[in-house]
Amino acid sequence: MKKYVKYDNIEYFMPFLYCNDLYIPLxxxxxxxxxxxxxxxxxxxxxxxxxxxxTSVKIHTLTMIDNYIKCLKARNLIPTFTFTNINEIEDKLNxxxxxxxxxxxxxxxxxIIVATDILYKHIKSRYPExxxxxxxxNPIIKIIExxxxxxTRFYNEMLxxxxxxxxxxxxxxxxxxxxxxxxxxxxxxxxxxxxHCQYNCQLHKDHYIIIxxxxxxxxxxxxxxxxxxxxxxxxxxxxxKSGGKEYKSVCMTDEQVSRLIDIGVKKIKLxxxxxxxxxxxxxxxxxxxxxxxxxxEIRSKIDLICxxxxxxxxxxxxxxAMN
Numbered sequence: 001m002k003k004y005v006k007y008d009n010i011e012y013f014m015p016f017l018y019c020n021d022l023y024i025p026l027x028x029x030x031x032x033x034x035x036x037x038x039x040x041x042x043x044x045x046x047x048x049x050x051x052x053x054x055t056s057v058k059i060h061t062l063t064m065i066d067n068y069i070k071c072l073k074a075r076n077l078i079p080t081f082t083f084t085n086i087n088e089i090e091d092k093l094n095x096x097x098x099x100x101x102x103x104x105x106x107x108x109x110x111x112i113i114v115a116t117d118i119l120y121k122h123i124k125s126r127y128p129e130x131x132x133x134x135x136x137x138n139p140i141i142k143i144i145e146x147x148x149x150x151x152t153r154f155y156n157e158m159l160x161x162x163x164x165x166x167x168x169x170x171x172x173x174x175x176x177x178x179x180x181x182x183x184x185x186x187x188x189x190x191x192x193x194x195x196h197c198q199y200n201c202q203l204h205k206d207h208y209i210i211i212x213x214x215x216x217x218x219x220x221x222x223x224x225x226x227x228x229x230x231x232x233x234x235x236x237x238x239x240x241k242s243g244g245k246e247y248k249s250v251c252m253t254d255e256q257v258s259r260l261i262d263i264g265v266k267k268i269k270l271x272x273x274x275x276x277x278x279x280x281x282x283x284x285x286x287x288x289x290x291x292x293x294x295x296x297e298i299r300s301k302i303d304l305i306c307x308x309x310x311x312x313x314x315x316x317x318x319x320x321a322m323n
Contacts, residue, residue: 003034004298006290007261010037013190013269017043017072017079018060020272020280022306024075029305030298041072042080042113043273048095049119051084051137062104069108081105083123084115084135093122106130111163115141120161134158136166136192143168156184164267166190169250176256180263190267193257194283195250257287 016023016038027038044050045060072079081101085092092098105112106127114120115137123130138158143149151171158165167189172179180186252260257268270287272280281302285295 002293003290004031004293005034005037006288007037007257007268008035009266010261011039011267012037012288013040013042013080013267014038015043015271015273015275015280016041017081018045019043020275020277022277023280023284024072024077025309026302026305028075029309030301038077040078040080040111042082044082045101047083047098047101048092049083049085049089049098049101051082051086051115062100065101066104066108069104069110073108073110078111079105079108080111080113080133082113082135083119084113084137085119086115086137086141089116090118093118099126102126113166131163132161133164133190134162134166136168139168139171152182155189159183159185159188164188164190166192166269169193169195169252172260173250173252173256176259179260179265186264187266189265190269191252191257191260191265192269192271193252193287194270194272197250252287254291 014023021041024038024041028036045065069079083098083102102112102123109131111131111133112123113133113135114123115135120132123132139149139151139154142154143151151168152175155165155167155171165188167183169192172191175182179189183189268287270280270283272283275283281299285291285298289295289298
């Protein structure tokens, strides 16, 4: 019997919450007979605390969100909400919808990714037992703002506060042979393996702020400024796959990931909420699927599963199947 999953005893964080969730039933069907390592699905509906990444639908009542979470948990998945807005977040703490959404998330024992100390304290003040993850945005911002930033100390302090800590890919690569010795609990760190950004990109903070503002503008009548358009173009020009420029990628190799698993890493994250189904499949083949099986064979199998579901009048997207 063919084994589709690449690694054993690993938990995957996938960008399937409110985006590309049609992968959930497709992978379930494909992986019948073997352990499905997808444990966490992350993303967010539109709200003031959301980080600005795209979502599949525009309107989300609290009842819809409550039902969606319950549906995902029934599939043994942990919905993980990305409350990662860093743009003037202190002014958004009292937003009624965001706080009501927090109530629904907490009451369903879902998890939350946060990127600021401010929002961390706000959530913990309401729900001390909330399961929070420290976003990779947190250390990225700090290392850009403070040249003397002690990243190892930061992660160990975050491991004392958070359920799970996402570690900056560059830090992982640079410390790959001693990560288990310098971090206090390597089993609770989350490794982002497919970040296609330029290595140590100095526009990272600006990029997050631009994305955050796209979410802020969704809730207001403000328009993007000329300076923001110019900055967005500058970021795009520096990103990989735009203009054919040479760059040092942050994406991890099979050898690096295997090394991390050997020293005790248990959690692997794939990004891609903004990616199409087809482009995300390329990353899944690189970091999730067993490469002993040809890429075309796996894709054909997924397409056949999809076609059969459609033929049987099944809505593949879990989100739209509920509406």
